[in-house]
Amino acid sequence: MSDSRQNQPPRWPYYALAVICCITLVALFCVLTSAPDKKNIEPMAEMRAPVSAASLPYEERLDAPMEEGVKRIDYAILRALQDAKVSTSDIELIAIEQQRFGDETFHFQQLRINSKYNADELVTPIATALVQWSDKANLTKLSGTMYRVTFNDVETHLLKFNQTDGTVDPNKIPATLDIGGHLTIVIDDLGESISAAHSLASLDYPVTFAIWPRSSYAKEIADVASAFSREIIIHQPMEPMSADAKPGPGAVYVDMTSEDIRATLRANFKLIPGAVGLNNHMGSKFTQNREAVREVALEAKESGFFVLDSMTHAKSVFFNEAKRQGLIAFRRNVFIDNVKEVQSTLHQLKKAERIALAKGTAIAIGHPYPTTLLALQEWEKQRNGRVAVVKLSELLDF
Structure with missing residues (x-):
């Protein structure tokens, strides 16, 4: 009788495969058991890893309908006058006043528009732009040269039209350049563009760098700021x-x-060498919670920091709680670039100037948008010489 094993396939490949599987399992077990416990990883090394694009912070919409509405009206007026060939230098912010509507504050503004056109020729494009940019804005005639703008039936702007022959009014030339106010410009969201940091550092006036602690280039941008x-x-x-x-x-x-x-x-504080204070990125919910912001204030106090409340919500208690805990605290007056457009940003900078002249000090916050950088460079050439731009920590001296 023939041996049936002669017709069966050889068994050595199965033995070899079993040995390979065993070796693989042993190796995998060794790797897993020798891997460091995540809890014991040095947190600094973990946090300094590059930030992926998907995890980058985004701006939240400002929870201040009145302030947002005023800025839209600002932009509509500027856009209409620009289209009508009225020079930016002929649009004067002659007065500004902080007013309250409900829980919000906003800035009522008086503008004088000097041009070769009469009021009737400019009102139509302004009214058209207001309809495009704000369905809650209305333009009302008060006299032949004066119009009122309202938002939700609240007066926000007074427009005075002054028809000129193109000659320079000597009364517009300041008689003195004595300092009348001090302004701080804070640029938020720094940490992802070294070139933007260099552009800001090279301005002929100081801007305060607000750097994301866990951004890709936090330390490098802090080094740029320190160098300048x-x-x-x-x-x-x-x-x-x-x-x-x-x-x-x-x-x-x-x-x-x-x-x-x-x-x-x-952990965040350790990532930004040379920092002297902090402000909030977003935080419309967090800054309304007194217990939460108290912890921030206490930790900031231990580090010797001051606090800037960015006022991303009208009901923020961050500033008041920081003061209650004995910290030096500030709060923002103007966001300069809610509308990402050069002329709009310039107008907000002029608004900040006017607040500084009226109150003595003002704080404006912007972002490293290309339009904001261009506006800041242009503002160098035309800014009010009576307003000194200073570091945030220096505002207490005035």
Whole structure:
């Protein structure tokens, strides 16, 4: 009888495959058991990893309908006058006054428009632009040369039209350049563009650098600021109202424990060499929570920092709580680039100038948008010589 094993396939490949599988499993076990516990990883090394594009913070919509409406009206007026060939230098912000509407504050403005055109020739394009940019704005005639703009039936702008023959009015030339106000410009969201940092540092006036602590180039941009003697603050991400807005890595949230909030802040503070203060990135929800901002204030106090409340919500208590805890604290007056357009940004800078002249000091916040950088460079040539641009920490001296 023949041996049936002669017709069976050889078994050695199965043995070889089994040995390979065993070796693979042993190797995998060794790798897993020898890998460091994530809890024991040095947190600094983890946080300095490059930030992916998907995790970058985004701006939240300013939760201030009145302020947003005023800025839209500003832009509509400027756009209409620009299209009518009225020079920016002929649009004068002659007065500004902070007013309150509900929980919000906004800036009522008086504008004088000097041009070869009469009021009737300019009112039509302004009215058209207002309809395009704000369905809640209305333009009302008060006299042959004066018009009022309202938003939600609240007066926001008074327009005075002055028809000229093109000659320079000697009364418009300032008789003196004595300093009448002090202005600080803070640029938020720095950390992802070294070239933007260099552009800001090279301006002939100081701007304060607000740097995301866990951004890709946080330390490098801090080094640029230090090299040019620019003041540095930490742009601390905080929880916004909208779940769709992403504050980014290193953010603090109202449901975190006090210990977690402070540990997150301490880790962030270590990432920005030379920082002397902090302000909030987003934070419309977080800055309304007194217990949460108290932890931020206490940790900032231990580091010797001052605090700037960016006022991303009208009901923010960040400034008041920081003052209550004995910190030096400031709050923002103007966002200069809600509308990403050069002429609009220039107008907001002039608004900040006027506030500084009226109140003695003012704080304006912008972002490293290309249009903002262009506006800041243009403002160098035309800014009011009676307004000194100073570091944020210097405002207390005035």
